[in-house]
Structure formats: C-alpha cells, structure tokens
Amino acid sequence: MALDARGLLARHLPVPAGLSPRAAALIPPDGSAIPTGLELGGVLLMPKSAPFTAPAHWRGLLAPSRRGLTGMADPGMDDAAWGGLASLLAAEGWPAGRGFVTALRGAGLHIYASTADTVAALRSGAIQLALVRSAVAFHIASRVDPSLDAVIPAPAVLMPSLIAMPQHLDQALRQAAMAFIAFACSPAGQRAALAADDMDSSFWPVNAAVSPPPGLPNLAGLAPRDPHAIAANPLPAIAWFAREMVGSGL
Numbered sequence: 001m002a003l004d005a006r007g008l009l010a011r012h013l014p015v016p017a018g019l020s021p022r023a024a025a026l027i028p029p030d031g032s033a034i035p036t037g038l039e040l041g042g043v044l045l046m047p048k049s050a051p052f053t054a055p056a057h058w059r060g061l062l063a064p065s066r067r068g069l070t071g072m073a074d075p076g077m078d079d080a081a082w083g084g085l086a087s088l089l090a091a092e093g094w095p096a097g098r099g100f101v102t103a104l105r106g107a108g109l110h111i112y113a114s115t116a117d118t119v120a121a122l123r124s125g126a127i128q129l130a131l132v133r134s135a136v137a138f139h140i141a142s143r144v145d146p147s148l149d150a151v152i153p154a155p156a157v158l159m160p161s162l163i164a165m166p167q168h169l170d171q172a173l174r175q176a177a178m179a180f181i182a183f184a185c186s187p188a189g190q191r192a193a194l195a196a197d198d199m200d201s202s203f204w205p206v207n208a209a210v211s212p213p214p215g216l217p218n219l220a221g222l223a224p225r226d227p228h229a230i231a232a233n234p235l236p237a238i239a240w241f242a243r244e245m246v247g248s249g250l
Helices: 057-060 081-088 097-106 115-124 134-144 171-184 187-194 235-246
Strands: 032-040 045-049 070-073 110-112 129-132 148-151 157-163
Touching: 032 081, 032 134, 032 171, 045 115, 045 134, 057 097, 057 148, 070 081, 070 115, 070 157, 081 097, 081 235, 110 115, 115 129, 115 134, 129 134, 129 235, 134 148, 171 187
Parallel strands: 070 110, 070 129
Antiparallel strands: 032 157, 045 129, 045 148
C-alpha cells in the first residue's frame, strides 16, 4: 500500500478473531491493513441472451464474435476499476500483460469514466460485456436485472477490501478504531455488511463462521490469484492505462 510505504499507517494491528486462513494470509507482513471482505477484481456482466458464449479465459475477449463488445471503467478515474485491469493483466502480470490490454483496445474496448457508466452502457445495449468487480456483477445479476449473468473468466484475481488506521492517533481514538476493526471482521459485523443490499454486499466473508450470500461460487474452486503477484504497486499500470489506452480524453 502506498500509504504504508510513506509511513502513514499504524502497523502491527491486532488480528481479529475468527479470520479464515485465506483472509489472514492477506494481512501485510507489517500488519498495516486488515481485510474486511473478499471479492474478485474483475468479472464479466453480460446478457443471458447474448448471441455468443461467455469467454472461459480473458483472451477470449479477442474472439471475432466478441470484438468491440467489451467495456470497462478507467482505473485512473474510478479506483475500483483497478481490479478489472489487474484481471486483464493476470495471465502475464505487469508489465508483460500490456500486450494483451493493447490488443483488446485495438479490438474495440470501450472505456468509460466510471463503473456506473459501464453498467449503463451494458443495459442500454451499447456493449455486451461489462468488466466490473464481482460484488457489482453479482449484486446486479441477482437483485437488479435477472436478464444479466455474472461470469468469471480465468484467471480470477482476488481483490480484498482493506481497513487501515493512521499512525498517529491518540490512545482513545486508537482503541475505538481497533474495536471497530474487530467488529467489522466479527460474525455480527460481517452479517450486517452482507445484509446491506447494495453493490458492496455481494462479497465472500473474511470470518470463517459466516457463509457467503447465495449465488456466489466457491472461492477456493476459482483458485484466485493474489493481486500483489500481478503488480506489487498498481500505480504504474494505472498511469500507463491512462496514458496509452485512454489518451487525452474518453
């Protein structure tokens, strides 16, 4: 994390009780952040009636039947869109994966200012494949528009939500912050977040005692990759995308 590298975050935060082994493994070695939910950085939202099959691998987006039909948000304008770019880079990592992203842009990738714009383009028919984070895709497909389906091309990329704490807090605020982190990761906190019925509520819980919402596939079966293995620092990849894929304007 960039903030941690600059020495702005408190370190060695207490590990909340009950974390699943997968969630616990995502805590940085210096303990500067705690995962509060797990999702996939990028999946595809598409109409069930689409005249083509869902791609099994990200490179399937280059197939002639799918050319010009994919859209995503610009990660330089929508921070949640980094997960989508990480998924496109996943097969080869950064910077080797630039070739595939460049080829996808040449095949007619549509780039929008935000995830909301990307989903709106899908529902209007301007595109047929929306690259969005999994919580958005599963929420929309299961609770908003049943004509859409969420599909997961390989390789899947894990994208945890993280909570951190500023380094310099007085004792009272530090204790309150640590209590909140413990609650957010507790069964009660996880169930409250899952019950929110919004686009952040379709996630895999970090507490081993809490089950994921219906409709989410088995996370272990997807064998998701750690985003840090793709790009230890996402900022160069995001800057490259803004410069080479977006250019001077959308």
